[in-house]
Amino acid sequence: MKIKIRKGDQVQVISGKDRGKRGDVTRGEVIKVLPKDGQVVVQGVNIRKKHQRQVQTQGRTVNPGIVEYEAPIQISNVMLVCPKCSKPTRIGLRRDDDQTTRVCKECGADID
Ligand SMILES: [Zn+2]
Structure with missing residues (x-):
């Protein structure tokens, strides 16, 4: 299937646990498209937390703690907002x- 969603698009989440609480709709901007997996990463949607140990990356020290990040969701769970x-x-x-x-x-x- 050809993916019609692109980075920078506004999308609405239409299923999954991030579907609007209290009837609200969840919308956000697509910050990454993963065509191989048929998934997209949407800003502010499907937030996960991970515990980060102190690590060195490219000369920078990343402090330990809880890091929040957006996990990918299935493209079939979002609709483009015109x-x-x-x-x-x-x-x-x-x-x-x-x-x-x-x-x-x-x-x-x-x-x-
Ligand atoms: Zn329209």
Whole structure:
């Protein structure tokens, strides 16, 4: 399956434990796409904590403590939020001569 979500997109989480608490919707910016795993990392979503020992990386010392980080989630659990109509939408593709433009299926606007 071709991945239509890109880094920098706003997405809405549509399933999983991060689906809105109290009916709120969880939205965030895609900060990483992992095409091989079919996963994305979304800012502020699926926060995990890990205990960090003091380590040396590239000459820097990282202090021990609890580090919070966003774990990847399945791409099927997010929907793109259209920048034009700000609704979560499926993505259509429109093929012009040599490039493909993503299109919002809600309002029909070009997304790119
Ligand atoms: Zn739209």
